[in-house]
Amino acid sequence: MLVLSRKKDESIMIGDQIEIKILAVEGDQIKLGIVAPKTVKVHRSEVFEAIQAQNKEALASSSSFLEHLKKK
Amino acid sequence: MKIATKFLGEVEIGEQDILTFEHGLLGLEDEREFVLLPIDADLPLALLQSVQHVEIGFVVAYPFAFKQDYSFDISEEDREHLQIVKEENVLTYAIVTMKETFQDSTINLLAPVILNIEKKRGKQIVLQDNKAFPLRYPMQPLEGSAK
Numbered sequence: 001m002l003v004l005s006r007k008k009d010e011s012i013m014i015g016d017q018i019e020i021k022i023l024a025v026e027g028d029q030i031k032l033g034i035v036a037p038k039t040v041k042v043h044r045s046e047v048f049e050a051i052q053a054q055n056k057e058a059l060a061s062s063s064s065f066l067e068h069l070k071k072k
Numbered sequence: 073m074k075i076a077t078k079f080l081g082e083v084e085i086g087e088q089d090i091l092t093f094e095h096g097l098l099g100l101e102d103e104r105e106f107v108l109l110p111i112d113a114d115l116p117l118a119l120l121q122s123v124q125h126v127e128i129g130f131v132v133a134y135p136f137a138f139k140q141d142y143s144f145d146i147s148e149e150d151r152e153h154l155q156i157v158k159e160e161n162v163l164t165y166a167i168v169t170m171k172e173t174f175q176d177s178t179i180n181l182l183a184p185v186i187l188n189i190e191k192k193r194g195k196q197i198v199l200q201d202n203k204a205f206p207l208r209y210p211m212q213p214l215e216g217s218a219k
Contacts, residue, residue, distance in 0.1 A: 038148070039147060039148050039149045041147065041198065041200075043198060043200075043201065044201065047182070047201050048098060048198065050207055051098045051099070051180070051196075051207065052098045052099030054169060054180055054207055054208070055097055055098055055130075055167065055180075055196075056099055057169050058130055058131070058167045058168060058169040058170070059127070059128065059129075061169070061170035
């Protein structure tokens, strides 16, 4: 992993189209500003982790599912 | 060829039925080949079954049956990935998390499964985190269904 130190209002470039700027540092919270083309999707990592966990939970559906459904 | 399925026993499928998920599903990145099988003609549900692994089978729901105003844009990147040319070849499904009762079950509107039925390609896309796209949307009983 590349590690860089930045101060408030400094930024880094990823490629020539994505800029990540440090907007504010408040205690253990860091506010980032992200400038990226529309085609680049930006998500909090937790979102991906939550979806992965949900997929696993969905797979745990029991095989009685269908009988269950037909009773409804 | 015959494949074993999670809920529907052995099912005969053809090569042309196989949908390729180049990126797998989230958390199942190596699972690349699925088929979409009908469960019951009366229900807006289907089984998204892995061709290789019997235990990898997702019940998926036609989301618009459960949330009529569900709508989103597919990003340019995902359109290219899925080789989408005509809108009418695109199908959207939401993965169901089945609980003890139908009422406690939820569908995932945050990360729908998009299928291009013409090109036989699929992808689980992630929508921009938003209250309109819950990860666990309650699966209310269908209108007109017997109690």
